Amino acid sequence: MAIKNNQVVSMQYELKVNGNLIESNLEADPIEFSFGSGDIILGLETRISDMNEGEKREVKVPAAEAYGNYDETLCEIVPISEFEGIDLQIGMILEAENENGELFKATVSDVTKEDVTVDYNHPLAGNDLDFKIVINKIV
Template sequence: MAIKKNQMIKLNYELKINDEIVDSNLGTDPIEFTYGTGELIPGLEKRIEDMNEGETKQLKVPAKEGYGEYNEELSEVAPIEAFEGIDLQIGMVLEADTESGEVVKATVTEVTGEEVTVDYNHPLAGCDLDFTVTITAIV
């Protein structure tokens, strides 16, 4: 039975970028989600639509259907004084509240004696995603 909208799906996956495993839940409990409600990245959800319980597929999700294309405008440089009291490290993720109360995350990409560069893109933005997916249950 193929997947239909609003069904509960259990899924195991392995995610590779450039042949390197970056995430996986193989050997652990599957993720559970309701199909068609936007809980998965759009490109992956679209590509599992015709899968059946017990089926395994390799799926390629282009960046624009995954975490989006990398946007240079989402990187900014700020004075180091704005980060007083923080032991800044390249790769660390900082959280901040917007004026509307939304929490945003930024990755520190460069630290100099005077400035800090932070990137608001998702860490996987601009990456094509190679998934191996197994549908373990359709409820």
């Protein structure tokens, strides 16, 4: 029986981007999520909605239906003085709070003596995602 909204799905997966393994739980415990609740990206949820228990599938989720297309306007140059006491490295993920107290993340994409370029795009933005999916259980 195919998955329906609000059912708990137990799933194993492998995620690759451009042929590079990003993460996998194929040899580990499955994740569990409530289908239709936004626990997983919508583009993946849409592509597994007709799967059944025990079924395996390879799925490609285009960037626009995953973490979005890369948006260069989401990069900002900030004076390095704003990061006093932090050993900045390119690729470092920074966490901060906005004015509303909401957490957000940014990736350091460049560091000079004067400035730091931070990128607010999701690290996988602009990338198509290739999944191997195994639906273990649907409750």
